[in-house]
Amino acid sequence: MESITRDQDSPTSQNEPENKWRRYFSFSTDHKVIGVQYMVMSFLFFLVGGLLAMLIRAELITPASNVVDRPLYNGLFTLHGTIMIFLWIIPFNAGISNYLVPLMLGARDMAFPLLNAISFWMIPPGGILLLSSFLLPNGTAQSGWWSYPPISLQIPPGQPINGEFIWIVSLVIIGISSIIGAVNFVTTIFWMRAPGMTFFRMPVFVWSVLSAQLLQLVNLPSLTGALILLLFDLSLGTQFFKPLENGDPIIYQHLFWFYSHPAVYIMALPAFGIFAEVLPAFSRNPLFGYRSLAVASLGIVVVSIFVWVHHMFTSATPSWMRMLFMVTSMLVAVPTGVKAFGWTATIWKSKLHLETPMLFAMGGAAMFLLGGVTGVMLAAVPFDIHVHNTYFIVGHFHYIVFNTITMAIFAAIYFWFPKITGRMYAEGWGKLHFWLTFIGANLTFFPMLPLGLQGMVRRISSYDPRYQGWNVVASLGGFLLGVSILPFIANIVGSLLYGTRAVNNPWHATGLEWTTTSPPPQDNFEQIPVVKRPPYDYGDPKYSVIEPPDYHQQEN
Amino acid sequence: MNRGVIHVDESPIPLERWRRYLPTWLKRFLPIRGGRAEDHHGKGMFGFTVFLLSESIVFLSFIFTYVALRLTHSQNWLSPGISGPELSTFVIISTVVLLSSSFVIQRAENALQRNQINKFRWLWLMTICMGTYFLIGQGIEWSNLDFGLSTGLVGSTFYVLTGFHGLHVLAGVIFQIIMLVRSFIPDNYNKGHFGASATTLFWHFVDIVWVFLFSLLYLW
Numbered sequence A: 001m002e003s004i005t006r007d008q009d010s011p012t013s014q015n016e017p018e019n020k021w022r023r024y025f026s027f028s029t030d031h032k033v034i035g036v037q038y039m040v041m042s043f044l045f046f047l048v049g050g051l052l053a054m055l056i057r058a059e060l061i062t063p064a065s066n067v068v069d070r071p072l073y074n075g076l077f078t079l080h081g082t083i084m085i086f087l088w089i090i091p092f093n094a095g096i097s098n099y100l101v102p103l104m105l106g107a108r109d110m111a112f113p114l115l116n117a118i119s120f121w122m123i124p125p126g127g128i129l130l131l132s133s134f135l136l137p138n139g140t141a142q143s144g145w146w147s148y149p150p151i152s153l154q155i156p157p158g159q160p161i162n163g164e165f166i167w168i169v170s171l172v173i174i175g176i177s178s179i180i181g182a183v184n185f186v187t188t189i190f191w192m193r194a195p196g197m198t199f200f201r202m203p204v205f206v207w208s209v210l211s212a213q214l215l216q217l218v219n220l221p222s223l224t225g226a227l228i229l230l231l232f233d234l235s236l237g238t239q240f241f242k243p244l245e246n247g248d249p250i251i252y253q254h255l256f257w258f259y260s261h262p263a264v265y266i267m268a269l270p271a272f273g274i275f276a277e278v279l280p281a282f283s284r285n286p287l288f289g290y291r292s293l294a295v296a297s298l299g300i301v302v303v304s305i306f307v308w309v310h311h312m313f314t315s316a317t318p319s320w321m322r323m324l325f326m327v328t329s330m331l332v333a334v335p336t337g338v339k340a341f342g343w344t345a346t347i348w349k350s351k352l353h354l355e356t357p358m359l360f361a362m363g364g365a366a367m368f369l370l371g372g373v374t375g376v377m378l379a380a381v382p383f384d385i386h387v388h389n390t391y392f393i394v395g396h397f398h399y400i401v402f403n404t405i406t407m408a409i410f411a412a413i414y415f416w417f418p419k420i421t422g423r424m425y426a427e428g429w430g431k432l433h434f435w436l437t438f439i440g441a442n443l444t445f446f447p448m449l450p451l452g453l454q455g456m457v458r459r460i461s462s463y464d465p466r467y468q469g470w471n472v473v474a475s476l477g478g479f480l481l482g483v484s485i486l487p488f489i490a491n492i493v494g495s496l497l498y499g500t501r502a503v504n505n506p507w508h509a510t511g512l513e514w515t516t517t518s519p520p521p522q523d524n525f526e527q528i529p530v531v532k533r534p535p536y537d538y539g540d541p542k543y544s545v546i547e548p549p550d551y552h553q554q555e556n
Numbered sequence B: 001m002n003r004g005v006i007h008v009d010e011s012p013i014p015l016e017r018w019r020r021y022l023p024t025w026l027k028r029f030l031p032i033r034g035g036r037a038e039d040h041h042g043k044g045m046f047g048f049t050v051f052l053l054s055e056s057i058v059f060l061s062f063i064f065t066y067v068a069l070r071l072t073h074s075q076n077w078l079s080p081g082i083s084g085p086e087l088s089t090f091v092i093i094s095t096v097v098l099l100s101s102s103f104v105i106q107r108a109e110n111a112l113q114r115n116q117i118n119k120f121r122w123l124w125l126m127t128i129c130m131g132t133y134f135l136i137g138q139g140i141e142w143s144n145l146d147f148g149l150s151t152g153l154v155g156s157t158f159y160v161l162t163g164f165h166g167l168h169v170l171a172g173v174i175f176q177i178i179m180l181v182r183s184f185i186p187d188n189y190n191k192g193h194f195g196a197s198a199t200t201l202f203w204h205f206v207d208i209v210w211v212f213l214f215s216l217l218y219l220w
């Protein structure tokens, strides 16, 4: 990066505009502003979704159904799942990717800045519309985030604007926003790379974003298509999915899972990318097997397109199909295993610096082990038939969506907080946040695995008293998780106001984003860098110009 | 400290070897070494193509639904007394008009590339007329059918598939009108260039989709 001339350690950006918080409430086309907008918005939805989860856990602490009535309970788990997937993880990933991808590529902005702003601004209306369905006389959608027909079509007559209708419309809006976003990301990654930034010099995070967005492009339209047909069935009298009128609800399941299985990788791939950035930085090691990790992302894309039927083993699926998809599902373990092996080998025998981002990354990567193993167990047809629709499933995917992906998101927030805000966060509060989260998450989600094995069915508000023990543990863990968010908020707000100024590269990391100021100036780089080195050169004697880091020390 | 240290790695750039084997058009489309941000036309066309690939999956999901329903319900596909969509000469003419408009619009775009602005306008206008003809034809056909949206599976699938395609034709015609108007505004001339290329691509896409829908709906 020969063309960067400015003093790398100048403490803050010179061109901080006055009143810059106002920018975050405006229709800006700067990818950094949009990225922050995405992240903050999705965090607010995370709080809402978390609140719903705590209500669910409050209901489940006793075997009786006594906290909320049943329709409301159905609405709670439906919106909880929908919000967490479509308004927390996916938009947050879009936000952090928006912020980082142009910086990591050495670009001034995304390929289509205006479209970028448009795709962000579609989400708040979609999300608010979704939440507004709580106000409807018949409440929100109640058929779960799958919204399987015919259950989702069983709406009392004479309710043209019902919760299900609102649910579909808002998901279509959010989906269109994601597709536009995906077009933008893929074009950015292909066209906006700085000179010399070849594909195999891109950080693994960028590879992960590319892979996740490819999945959005190929698979998300099938959900949109399914939802449009469902909407017609619901409101216009068509018969696609109505079994009593020759329609076929199984077709909906195929279209739905054709998206929603890859969706789990749309959510997980950026998290894998975050691990690949954080783990090397805090173990001062080059990322192990960079190329295989990069290519494994694409491997995951290819395989995960062909596994959706593993969600339908109990849907009258012919056995040849079950066998086929059992095998493909287990194949996913190969590229995923490559990833996990790469992370482990990266930190192997190195001196770990256990700062907060590293704690979250290691915690998340470790929990992925349990999530992935339960996944492979579920891919086995006989086992899946036993536990399908039980709490085992809930345990499995929460180990992944919360204990892995949400932890990775926190790792990313702490890791790039200095870059984004120009301030350091408070380490003590961060560690407190980590331990509360880690303990709370395991207390919440581990009990679900034995509960499921014992046969406790999901999506019920009352249950046999013999399941109560583990449920109490899970509920207490859930409340602990709720509490764990408080030190996080305190830390973020406190550091924004009073945190020490961050230097440009507090972790001595190697990505291009660390070569510009914190926060980066309007156009990211004083001059577009020319890239002449591989992405992870920690500790490599050939590049060992980088001194060991001096975490949290003021360097001026 | 890491004061702007330059790391130099003179190892050969990966992928560079493969680049030799890529055809020129692919190289234009997939910049390998980065640094193509200033090629706005290429970038825009790349993004638009990616978008169309995604859009085609929505059509595919509808087509999948149609095929799956039709395979499992071949017995009672038509409700009693309903004849289903018929391959009339009227439909065939509409189809021929729509498909040949792809050639017209391509010639229009070529003319624009060569700066033959008048030729572009005439051919472009002709495409607009052909697209409009198709839309009107679809309207007439719809109003003459003896089944409606909720008449069994045939109604559900037929109207949704042709309707979704018709919406795309409509969007294409609207884009075309916008581009035609723009071609009279001097300042917009360069922007119109990308718009016209994208519209042309979109129009080809709409036509290809129609080939599939036509075969499935009328010939099966």
Ligand code: HEM
Pocket (backbone or CB within 6 Å): A264, A265, A267, A268, A310, A311, A329, A330, A332, A333, A336, A371, A372, A374, A375, A376, A377, A378, A379, A380, A384, A387, A388, A389, A393, A396, A397, A400, A401
């Ligand atoms: C990488 C991240 C992963 C995520 C985010 C994830 C997420 C999920 C989610 C959300 C569900 C529940 C869907 C529902 O019914 O509501 C689920 C179920 C399932 N997962 Fe995963 N999963 C992941 C990895 C895996 C892997 C690696 C496998 C297998 C190799 C797997 C196999 C399954 C199976 C078979 C089910 C269906 C269980 C059933 O409903 O009977 N998952 N997963």
Ligand SMILES: [Cu+2]
Pocket (backbone or CB within 6 Å): A260, A261, A264, A307, A308, A310, A311
């Ligand atoms: Cu799956």
